[in-house]
Amino acid sequence: MRKYYADLHVHIGRAGERPVKVTASSQLTLSNLILWGARRKGLDVVGIVDAASPLVIQELETMLESGALLPAADGGLASGSGLLLLLGAEVETVEGAHFLSYLPDLTAVKEFRVFLESRVSNLNLSTPKARVAAKELLRATVELGGIFCPAHAFTPHKGAYGCWIERLAVGLGDDVGKVEALELGLSADSKMAHMISETDAFCFLSNSDAHSLASLGREYNCLLMENPSFAEVRRAVRGEKGRQVLANYGMHPMLGKYHRSFCPLCSAIATGEAPVTVCDRCGNRKMVLGVWDRICQIRDRVENPKSSETVPYHYRVPLAMLPGVGPRTVEKLVEHFENEIHVIENADLDEIKQVAGAETATVIGRMRRGKLSFVPGGGGKYGKVQKD
Ligand SMILES: [Zn+2]
Ligand SMILES: [Zn+2]
Structure with a gap:
């Protein structure tokens, strides 16, 4: 297999x-x-x-x-x-x-x-x-x-x-x-x-x-x-x-478009403890519930007691979403390593460094270790990866 x-x-x-x-x-x-x-x-x-x-x-x-x-x-x-x-x-x-x-x-x-x-x-x-x-x-x-x-x-x-x-x-x-x-x-x-x-x-x-x-x-x-x-x-x-x-x-x-509740009247994105159902800026009671807010509203436990035995979830973004990685760098990497998933998951970091520079190798390494930080999305807009 x-x-x-x-x-x-x-x-x-x-x-x-x-x-x-x-x-x-x-x-x-x-x-x-x-x-x-x-x-x-x-x-x-x-x-x-x-x-x-x-x-x-x-x-x-x-x-x-x-x-x-x-x-x-x-x-x-x-x-x-x-x-x-x-x-x-x-x-x-x-x-x-x-x-x-x-x-x-x-x-x-x-x-x-x-x-x-x-x-x-x-x-x-x-x-x-x-x-x-x-x-x-x-x-x-x-x-x-x-x-x-x-x-x-x-x-x-x-x-x-x-x-x-x-x-x-x-x-x-x-x-x-x-x-x-x-x-x-x-x-x-x-x-x-x-x-x-x-x-x-x-x-x-x-x-x-x-x-x-x-x-x-x-x-x-x-x-x-x-x-x-x-x-x-x-x-x-x-x-x-x-x-x-x-x-x-x-x-x-956090990068998703609907992570937290969103107020369609004043465009506020909730930041308070979930679930936020009332807009804390304008008092609107008809917020669009965020995914996190909705899950907190309907959940029946705070975690899976057997979470260590479940299928792992790894945080990834496409190369083009990484800070400092422009379209030409993506092109070079894909050209050299044949495909993007290989670059993201398996390619040797030293070799990535040779092809695309130290900064790119560092940020890909951080992604593999789950060490990226994010600017949250919301209200229909995607979030972003923070520079460092
Ligand atoms: Zn659909
Ligand atoms: Zn509002």
């Missing part, structure tokens, strides 16, 4: 010259994704969450016909460069929350599309609003042999815990046992998620939710698997036969 780096939440901006996700970059096409994901970023597995869009299905079929993609033996599609595309769909349910359904192959994706067709107004577009309850979507996913995963679970914007319900076990009833994975989202880490004890049953995923090539792989997971395929990813998620998620890599929650 070996390690595979996987980012399982990536949108498609355009397919067949037509927009799939209007707010996403038009450069975010399947072929650019394969080039960037595998070669430049260093990802081995990419989850496409717009695969049920007929535009994307059509392009995937064209790529299969031309041989640019091949069906992987145990599910998913493989590119010539060795990247595995995991096929999935992000759907907004009647509860107003987003869920990810990962499906074994294109046949299952097409059946899933048929399921959605009568419940969605425009299936071409990304993350369609479906006239379907979360529980029903979960059942349809499982019936097709898929993996069901609440997306960016804690965000006030369309996260299941953030905007819908305090316990998935309440919202989904007995079916909660079929939820296998939980996406942490950019503003949360596993330590925060562990404050809700029912999440012990889920495998945590840290994904980019990329809307552009630049944000591809800003969060990722390291999976231990026999080969890159849907079946192996599922075994890793379930922790079967030695397959497992070895680690999550993601942005520090």
Whole structure:
């Protein structure tokens, strides 16, 4: 078995010259994704969450016909460069929350599309609003042999815990046992998620939710698997036969856009002890709850008593977000070491120093040791890495 780096939440901006996700970059096409994901970023597995869009299905079929993609033996599609595309769909349910359904192959994706067709107004577009309850979507996913995963679970914007319900076990009833994975989202880490004890049953995923090539792989997971395929990813998620998620890599929650409560009236970002629900500047009682505030509001414990046995979460940012590392330095490093994840995780620091200078080597070393400090984000803006 070996390690595979996987980012399982990536949108498609355009397919067949037509927009799939209007707010996403038009450069975010399947072929650019394969080039960037595998070669430049260093990802081995990419989850496409717009695969049920007929535009994307059509392009995937064209790529299969031309041989640019091949069906992987145990599910998913493989590119010539060795990247595995995991096929999935992000759907907004009647509860107003987003869920990810990962499906074994294109046949299952097409059946899933048929399921959605009568419940969605425009299936071409990304993350369609479906006239379907979360529980029903979960059942349809499982019936097709898929993996069901609440997306960016804690965000006030369309996260299941953030905007819908305090316990998935309440919202989904007995079916909660079929939820296998939980996406942490950019503003949360596993330590925060562990404050809700029912999440012990889920495998945590840290994904980019990329809307552009630049944000591809800003969060990722390291999976231990026999080969890159849907079946192996599922075994890793379930922790079967030695397959497992070895680690999550993601942005520090403080960097996220929704870490603390935000006042839409006076733009204040809460700084007081969480949960802050009333604006301390103008008294507004309708704050947009931050992820940290929401978790403190609904948690049933302050930490996981077995936290030392859980999957580690490492704080990472893309090289371009590191202070003092400009686009030319990133280019040089990626050129020399082949891909960005290799630079971030494994490349020899002395060699990095030779290629990009002492300052860059120092800051990458600090990131690996979890020693970066941050200027918090909030109110829809990302935070920043502090100079030192
Ligand atoms: Zn979403
Ligand atoms: Zn206010």
